[in-house]
Amino acid sequence: MVENKKKKFRTQTILNIIMILFTIACIYPILLMISVSITDSDAIYEYGYSIIPRNINFLAYEYIFKNPSSLISGYLVTIIVSFLGGAFSLIVTAMIAYPLSRPDYKYRRPVNFIVFFTMLFNGGMVPTYMVVTNVLGLKDNIFALILPYAAMAWNILLLRSFFNGVPNDIIEAARIDGAGEIHTFVKIVLPLSKPGLASVGFLIVLRYWNDWWLSMLYITDTSKQSMQYKLYTLMKGIEELAKDASVSGSMSVIDFPSESARMAMAFLSIAPLLVLFPFFQKYLVKGITLGAVKG
């Protein structure tokens, strides 16, 4: 008995150690990023990047915030796209997901097929590019950052399976009470599907928040590019940021802490996510699993 307990304890310890190593591997790079962003330039030049910051200072952040034009515009674009676009996308997604969840909707099968087929086959990058720029004329238009992702098959099917979870009896009861379809949808089905809306909504916002692809393809005007794309362009041209800073006269180019500024920018681009993340955590796990089961 004692022997058994000992063995159990040993197994548990080993398993936990494996998982702890794994979790460290997951967050170490992010901590590294934060650490580098607050390390003094001279320390970086001498010792390289390190997880433990040496000679901590916030110079990189000072530079970025002193002359924030490029950062602010990227942030602004991303915030508008993520929240306005996200709200629009969630509404459109919910509107089509609801009829698809109703077994008694006459055109359920054809509509379902139209949605699902887009997951299997599409025109690809170039024809889509031509449609967006030539047919719709959305080049350098902020709508080019919103509309292409507004109706995604995966989100529609995911939300549909959440709506499927609303008991049919409730919908029937509403009908007998004389409620119209829209009323049933808005007043009964939506409130009952809050976890589903939260989970799909977060996925939608996240997609917009992380997007650089649409900016790369459709936006040449730098004041309309999303933050993530700006971040990528900064990877190579961190000096741009230095020039911004020197133009404003606050600091000289030579002093510019380019190494830490790079990482500071990267951190700033995910910081809002880090704040939002815990609130959506529990919905996410639920959403992910439901999506995978019924996808």
Add this chain to the structure above:
Amino acid sequence: MKYVKPNKKSHRARVDRKKTRTLTLLTLPALILLLLFNYLPIFGLAYAFKDYRYDKGFWGSDWVGFENFEFFFQSSDAFTVTRNTILYNVIFIASTLIGAVIFAVILNEITSRKAVKFYQNVMFFPYFLSYAVVAFIVYAFLNVDYGVLNSLLGEKVNWYAEQQYWPFIIPLVNFWKNVGYNTIVIYASLIGIDSSYYEAAAVDGATRFQVIRHVMLPLLRPMVIMLGLIMVGKIFYGDFGLFYMVPQNAGILYPVTDVIDTYVYRCLRALGDVGMSTAVGLYQSVVGFILVVIANKITKKYSEESALF
């Protein structure tokens, strides 16, 4: 007793029609978006068979048959990008699924709920980072002068210029980013396993390893196959960022980092060749479609419930 309207049938029909109309109205905005951004481009595939010129436009450009395809398949790039696309994805799918199953089983064996919750919350964080951010993280490791890896090795390896390392770096980055997410999905179906299976195994005196091998793994199979199927579906719409941003689009690395997606993008951007880049994209879409259909057929044969359609 219910009150029965004399013209019950026609009234019912009217109500039904109204319902159908309302529900259809709800689907319209999304359908229009799908039409514009998913279906309209399918017609645009005609570019693949045209010698597209900006001054002549879509309708005015000349038809050239399969010339664009010939041009692509006669180049050595066709083989390189196809090989890279397929090999990388085979590695991605195998490594992610195997890793996720192992981690999910370990999570399931751990008795402390609190610990499990913590691991779960941390491990899918990488999945939610964009490749722009991941590129920075990789850079922090691989930078020649200050990178963590070079400090550790005490050498000055120029990672972004050495081809031989990237076939390992790319799958590693993919694994890091995706394994946590997949672990959680598999773990969720693992805790969904009916406890009577375990009880039956306990009655038979099965050891823990036997339970894992003969109870858990077989029951996980449908889920794992389905996740694999979804990944197959994504093969030909690869993670552009992983192949473009993470290696920083370094030309010297193309032989080992270039996939069909990045090739098409460069073809469009650098050469401005709409015809050929569409042709390559069409090749990608068609092969992707065939792969999914075949994989789905095979799946159906072995495990009906995990098939996608």
